[in-house]
Amino acid sequence: MADVTFTVDGKKLTAPAGTLLIDACRKAGIEIPAFCYYPGLSLQAACRMCVVRQEKVPKLQTACTTTVAEGQVFITDSPEITQARKATIELLLGNHPLDCPVCDAGGECELQDMTFKYGAGESLYAEAKQHREEQQWSPAVFYDRPRCILCYRCIRMCGEGMDVWALGVQNRGARAVIAPNGGDTLDCEQCGMCIDVCPVGALTSGSYRYKTRPWEMNHISTVCTHCADGCKVTLGVRQSNIGSEIIRADNRDKSGINGDFLCAKGRFGFDFVENPERLNKPLVRNANGQLEPASWEHALRFAAGKLKEIRDARGGSAIGVIGSNLTTNEENYLLQKFARTVLQTNNIDHERTADYAGFARALAGSQGRTASMRDTATAPAILLIGGNPTEEHPLLAWNLRTNVRLNRARLYVANAKQIKLERQAKAVLRLPADGYPALAAHLDGSDKVIAGSAFRETLLAEESLLVILGQEYRGAELEELVKWGLKRDNVRFAFLGDHANSRGAADMGLLPDLLPGYVPVTAPGQFSAEYPGMPAAPGKALPDIFASAAKGELAALLVVGANPIAKPGMDAAALKNTFVIVHDIFLTETAAHADVVFPAASLYEKSGTVTNTYGDVQLARKAADRSGVKPDFEILVRLAGAMGVDVKTLVPFGTTGITADLGQSRGAQAGEADRHAVWLAANGLEPKLSPFDPLAVLDEIERLVPGYKMDRLNLFGGNDVPSEPGFVPLSALTANAAITPAHDGLFTSGTLGRYSPGLKDLNRHQAAPALAKTAAD
Amino acid sequence: MPRLVSHPDEVKIVTRRFGQGAANIDRYVELGGYEAAKKCLAQGPEWIINEMKASNLRGRGGAGFATGLKWSFVPKQSAKPKYVLVNGDESEPGTCKDHLIFLHDPHSIIEGTIIAGLAIGAKLGFIYLRGEYRYLLEIMEKAVADAYAKGFLGKNIFGSDTEFQVITQTGAGAYEVGEESALMESLEGKRGVPRIKPPFPAVVGLYGGPTVINNAETIATVPHVISMGAAAYAAVGSERNGGTRLFGVSGHVERPGVYELPMGYNLKKIIYDVAGGVRGGRKLKAVVPGGSSTPVLLPEEIENLGMDFDQVGKAGSMLGSGGVVVIDDQTCIVEFALRTISFYQHESCGWCIPCREGTDWLKKSLTRFHAGFGTAKDIDNIQYLAENMLGRTFCPLGDAAAMPTLGFVKKFRKEFEDHLNGKPCPFAKHVEVAVV
Amino acid sequence: MSNETMTIFSPKLAARFDALVQKYPARRSALVPMLLYAQDEIGYLSDAVIAEVAARIGITELDVRNVATYYSMLRFKPAGKFNVQVCTNISCMLRGAYDLFERFQDELGIGHKGVTTDGLFSLEEVECIGACCWAPAIQVNYDFHDELNPDSVPGILAEYRGKAKAEGTVSHA
Ligand SMILES: Cc1cc2nc3c(=O)[nH]c(=O)nc-3n(C[C@H](O)[C@H](O)[C@H](O)COP(=O)(O)O)c2cc1C
Ligand code: SF4
Ligand code: SF4
Ligand code: SF4
Ligand code: SF4
Ligand code: FES
Numbered sequence A: 001m002a003d004v005t006f007t008v009d010g011k012k013l014t015a016p017a018g019t020l021l022i023d024a025c026r027k028a029g030i031e032i033p034a035f036c037y038y039p040g041l042s043l044q045a046a047c048r049m050c051v052v053r054q055e056k057v058p059k060l061q062t063a064c065t066t067t068v069a070e071g072q073v074f075i076t077d078s079p080e081i082t083q084a085r086k087a088t089i090e091l092l093l094g095n096h097p098l099d100c101p102v103c104d105a106g107g108e109c110e111l112q113d114m115t116f117k118y119g120a121g122e123s124l125y126a127e128a129k130q131h132r133e134e135q136q137w138s139p140a141v142f143y144d145r146p147r148c149i150l151c152y153r154c155i156r157m158c159g160e161g162m163d164v165w166a167l168g169v170q171n172r173g174a175r176a177v178i179a180p181n182g183g184d185t186l187d188c189e190q191c192g193m194c195i196d197v198c199p200v201g202a203l204t205s206g207s208y209r210y211k212t213r214p215w216e217m218n219h220i221s222t223v224c225t226h227c228a229d230g231c232k233v234t235l236g237v238r239q240s241n242i243g244s245e246i247i248r249a250d251n252r253d254k255s256g257i258n259g260d261f262l263c264a265k266g267r268f269g270f271d272f273v274e275n276p277e278r279l280n281k282p283l284v285r286n287a288n289g290q291l292e293p294a295s296w297e298h299a300l301r302f303a304a305g306k307l308k309e310i311r312d313a314r315g316g317s318a319i320g321v322i323g324s325n326l327t328t329n330e331e332n333y334l335l336q337k338f339a340r341t342v343l344q345t346n347n348i349d350h351e352r353t354a355d356y357a358g359f360a361r362a363l364a365g366s367q368g369r370t371a372s373m374r375d376t377a378t379a380p381a382i383l384l385i386g387g388n389p390t391e392e393h394p395l396l397a398w399n400l401r402t403n404v405r406l407n408r409a410r411l412y413v414a415n416a417k418q419i420k421l422e423r424q425a426k427a428v429l430r431l432p433a434d435g436y437p438a439l440a441a442h443l444d445g446s447d448k449v450i451a452g453s454a455f456r457e458t459l460l461a462e463e464s465l466l467v468i469l470g471q472e473y474r475g476a477e478l479e480e481l482v483k484w485g486l487k488r489d490n491v492r493f494a495f496l497g498d499h500a501n502s503r504g505a506a507d508m509g510l511l512p513d514l515l516p517g518y519v520p521v522t523a524p525g526q527f528s529a530e531y532p533g534m535p536a537a538p539g540k541a542l543p544d545i546f547a548s549a550a551k552g553e554l555a556a557l558l559v560v561g562a563n564p565i566a567k568p569g570m571d572a573a574a575l576k577n578t579f580v581i582v583h584d585i586f587l588t589e590t591a592a593h594a595d596v597v598f599p600a601a602s603l604y605e606k607s608g609t610v611t612n613t614y615g616d617v618q619l620a621r622k623a624a625d626r627s628g629v630k631p632d633f634e635i636l637v638r639l640a641g642a643m644g645v646d647v648k649t650l651v652p653f654g655t656t657g658i659t660a661d662l663g664q665s666r667g668a669q670a671g672e673a674d675r676h677a678v679w680l681a682a683n684g685l686e687p688k689l690s691p692f693d694p695l696a697v698l699d700e701i702e703r704l705v706p707g708y709k710m711d712r713l714n715l716f717g718g719n720d721v722p723s724e725p726g727f728v729p730l731s732a733l734t735a736n737a738a739i740t741p742a743h744d745g746l747f748t749s750g751t752l753g754r755y756s757p758g759l760k761d762l763n764r765h766q767a768a769p770a771l772a773k774t775a776a777d
Numbered sequence B: 001m002p003r004l005v006s007h008p009d010e011v012k013i014v015t016r017r018f019g020q021g022a023a024n025i026d027r028y029v030e031l032g033g034y035e036a037a038k039k040c041l042a043q044g045p046e047w048i049i050n051e052m053k054a055s056n057l058r059g060r061g062g063a064g065f066a067t068g069l070k071w072s073f074v075p076k077q078s079a080k081p082k083y084v085l086v087n088g089d090e091s092e093p094g095t096c097k098d099h100l101i102f103l104h105d106p107h108s109i110i111e112g113t114i115i116a117g118l119a120i121g122a123k124l125g126f127i128y129l130r131g132e133y134r135y136l137l138e139i140m141e142k143a144v145a146d147a148y149a150k151g152f153l154g155k156n157i158f159g160s161d162t163e164f165q166v167i168t169q170t171g172a173g174a175y176e177v178g179e180e181s182a183l184m185e186s187l188e189g190k191r192g193v194p195r196i197k198p199p200f201p202a203v204v205g206l207y208g209g210p211t212v213i214n215n216a217e218t219i220a221t222v223p224h225v226i227s228m229g230a231a232a233y234a235a236v237g238s239e240r241n242g243g244t245r246l247f248g249v250s251g252h253v254e255r256p257g258v259y260e261l262p263m264g265y266n267l268k269k270i271i272y273d274v275a276g277g278v279r280g281g282r283k284l285k286a287v288v289p290g291g292s293s294t295p296v297l298l299p300e301e302i303e304n305l306g307m308d309f310d311q312v313g314k315a316g317s318m319l320g321s322g323g324v325v326v327i328d329d330q331t332c333i334v335e336f337a338l339r340t341i342s343f344y345q346h347e348s349c350g351w352c353i354p355c356r357e358g359t360d361w362l363k364k365s366l367t368r369f370h371a372g373f374g375t376a377k378d379i380d381n382i383q384y385l386a387e388n389m390l391g392r393t394f395c396p397l398g399d400a401a402a403m404p405t406l407g408f409v410k411k412f413r414k415e416f417e418d419h420l421n422g423k424p425c426p427f428a429k430h431v432e433v434a435v436v
Numbered sequence C: 001m002s003n004e005t006m007t008i009f010s011p012k013l014a015a016r017f018d019a020l021v022q023k024y025p026a027r028r029s030a031l032v033p034m035l036l037y038a039q040d041e042i043g044y045l046s047d048a049v050i051a052e053v054a055a056r057i058g059i060t061e062l063d064v065r066n067v068a069t070y071y072s073m074l075r076f077k078p079a080g081k082f083n084v085q086v087c088t089n090i091s092c093m094l095r096g097a098y099d100l101f102e103r104f105q106d107e108l109g110i111g112h113k114g115v116t117t118d119g120l121f122s123l124e125e126v127e128c129i130g131a132c133c134w135a136p137a138i139q140v141n142y143d144f145h146d147e148l149n150p151d152s153v154p155g156i157l158a159e160y161r162g163k164a165k166a167e168g169t170v171s172h173a
């Protein structure tokens, strides 16, 4: 819309006609108080806090519903307006318990802030306050009516934002309450978004309530360790006797690719960190065959000795390495470099959940054809093929819903099953169960397997398209579909995989046949010089590693943050003659079979980068500390050191000096590097003067891995930075890819999720028979 | 059966057919019914709207908005269907006039609805009655069925190729649903919470279509305006206040009842002549001129007060719904104020803070005050609260609660003070208000 | 829906509901009348009523409850077969509504929102019922009784007791 000019408090402002006055003012730095207004949600005009005076209008107007037009004159600050706001707060406080000293929101409560600002301090109120018992609606959500100011943000967030519609308002007048859909329980996605938007302490979370005061915590932004969407999450951390304790997860500054959003896993699933089953000492199998605690020195020396012995006696081909979907890019990179150059084996893999290599291969040679997570929130037209984002990619589902709701994006869904996002879809194509391979041909006009449909016509009329592919696609079908899109202009792709850094695991070359950036082992290019000692032939994929163990051909297995034995069809007995080393945070099924177990730090206890399934690289920052555990990065470096390796060949620390940390550090200002070092320290990152600094490896990744040329300033500023998949010659695919989607739902997260009491509670709550009949979906 | 009353000063236009069996369609037709609708069908929308404008008919629901002007706001072209909505929620304490129209002359409402539909180009009208009016709803339903049977409603009304349908609807107990946008919400099956304005109903109303909403009395008046001619109708009333009004006189008068009097008729005469004076020869203490939400007037303020929208407005109150509540000198104003605010506390929809919290607070304070536990500060506090609700709420219900409260404390401060210092209630009547 | 045997309503009411949801430009417009008519038949809005109404309209039960709890005539517990609603609002109050209400309390031995042990009567103090000029007024279910005084109370109660006897029902809930 055309811009209009209007006056606020004597200042001339310009904004597109129809902009809400409150938004225009906020943009111009004029603060308008608001309880009920929440950007992106429907308008309420209920709290009356945002009142302003408009010239020639008799009554005060609400800035949250007034749209600006040419020549209007507003006053937002005057004794009259201050008095109106003060009175509104006084009225609210009339029935408000004022239990701020014990309230969870105390210190970050919008009502408290406004009371302070408008000075409604003295109580005029002499009446009995309405008392009501606090209610627990679910393990995650508690409601305290006396504190509720009825701003209806929670209802709108749940309905409009989440499309769950689990909350309502009942009764009327002063007896009005917010009510959950199950009468006294909440049958929903348990995302906690309602808690997040509550401006006061009326909705509190089961995990955080009454635990601490906001100002007793440090707040550290990092990346969620669960699904592959890669939400930015702010962890509230407090010192404890064993290091520091994570008390809360939210996204308080609303920055990052997820904006407002976090799902139940991101918000409540951090508690695995405090699980008493956490490993905190290395374990070594003793003569009786029992795992017993050992010192780090002993465990490292023992494991290194065995590895060295086996490598020297039987060669690298007798060793297998399985990496993780949850460790950082630097760790994954280091692990494969360690495997290839120190252990001299290409027998390296991870538990693959999606065919990222196939995706990279299909896109080989075409640049700018991948979409970032941010694009899913802005693309005007999206084709979602397969997958079930509502359950498995909550942020993606949120972005798609928001995009449809606020930008009127057109969503097209092609799926063999019915999925909830069809409620937002412009058109749906129900595929036959085995119909995915035929879709590309169908879009090209073939009606053989899939009957002709209006779906195709509307879809093809779109000028641009963001195609999101589920894990149903791999190999040839994946390639065919991508090829279909590449023929058209303005088609970009995203590909869905499962865990926090599955994409990074593949990108960093935790693959038997592909090096970092999907560079084939058989055509290693510059890696041949960088990786002395690397075998020339591709190694074994995960199933083959286990098969060779069963045949007695695998002498050693190093498993870093993975639990392959827990997967169906995996036989632990196969490992009985294999020396097994496991890094993990729990004594998983696989760790229980190990000869040496190293207690590892979780993603929340270390720094590094991770890549979400859209290829967005983000910086994970160390939030918590835990005595006894070490990051996998450090464990690997120490292991290599104990094997007698010059660790500088693995981690190029201290070689180029700390100025290299910041690409733009040679700026006009002197001393920038120093300040950067301070910044690194303040953010829990070690200046890379030590071999344990993952940033040293990040330099190498940037140098060697195609597609990982990143804007460091942005990355370190806490933003997501896109990567591009590399270039994979057609021949480079492993036959036995063994891709198994995890299909984690809203409350599960692989092995990790099993150690989260919070997620287990939510799972139990949602599975309870009382909630069997889901109201909203 | 509600008693019908009569007084020589009455000008019976809307009440013309009361007590004459006009609920029967044949009788209604015999008494000249549906002729106005036929005339309008022949004359067309522009003519109707001009007549309505010329009649100076102002809405009888409370605000007194000019009916013809309101109708003219409806866009001629609309992608969405247009609707007529008759507001028969009649819940303002002191008001029972629509009750009598539904009972005695239901067809006048149907006929008025048809005319409004013709004027704006709507094909569907709704007649919404408060839930308590079940027996009246049944009368209305029968009347609608009869009108369909006669072809006055349907695809081809009066044999023309014009369509007009009517649907009756019941509420289920909510004063706030009388507010026009809350009424639309209720009719759409939702909580009776008002809508953000603009857009106004004439542009975006029921089901998103342009909608004219009028009070039942306004609608029942329409056929009479057409029949007698706008000029003749306007001439009955006072300046800019056309025609007559159904004044419901209740409280401490000898002959309470609904009287149809010309606009501008003197209030003092209404009390002392028409309604027979204050009951038992007592003294007049105060009068609420237009339903419970209108500020109370003192005897000296009504000496020369003509009952039309402008004059009562000038006197510092409002003509409102025309419910004149007469209060004698044996009445405790604090108790009266308490009962009034209790009503608004009970009926506040709760959407916005000032009304939800303000009515609750005022009710609690007045309850305590009337029970003899008040302090001098309370009086100021009550006034402060009411002043700070005024003009700040989402819909006029907040004002409707604040305005009378302000009237009571300002005009009867002395009586509030008499309740202090161990003198609970000088009138020692009821203190409990059990409605919750 | 009426051809399904799953309804908790009488065949007549079920048929009426079938028609009602078709009557309006939007199905949901039938909600408020449906709740009131269902209450007239069942006595109150039981969980089963809410579930069936939600299914008939095609909205969630939460949605139905949000709406139902707004309207003061709708209740979630059984009332007496005859629900006596005494208006005590201003016009009625001025003409003795509280005395009338007290008399009802005395005669029935119950207070506001109480139900007699035989389930025959319940009592409620209500807001203005639109009979101000004929005050004080009450409603027994949907019947108006106006221009009352406390001495009218026994007669009114006798009238309804007689009705109950004639119908052969004593207890309702
Ligand atoms: C709280 C509130 C309650 C109202 N109740 C009624 C009512 O019961 N009946 C009515 O006709 N108008 C009522 N109104 C006025 C309506 O909003 C609307 O102005 C009126 O129906 C328009 O009709 P009219 O122009 O014919 O007066 C109420 C308004 C408010 C703010
Ligand atoms: S936690 Fe449940 S109720 Fe709250 S917003 Fe999420 S889905 Fe809705
Ligand atoms: S619970 Fe919180 S978000 Fe919801 S209405 Fe109450 S104050 Fe607002
Ligand atoms: S959507 Fe994924 S990344 Fe985001 S909070 Fe949930 S589990 Fe974590
Ligand atoms: S003023 Fe506010 S709370 Fe009161 S009825 Fe209107 S919208 Fe509801
Ligand atoms: S923010 Fe405008 S009324 Fe609440």
Ligand code: FES
Binding pocket: B093, B094, B095, C087, C088, C089, C090, C091, C092, C093, C127, C128, C129, C130, C131, C132, C133, C135, C137
């Ligand atoms: S005040 Fe009792 S009926 Fe109106």
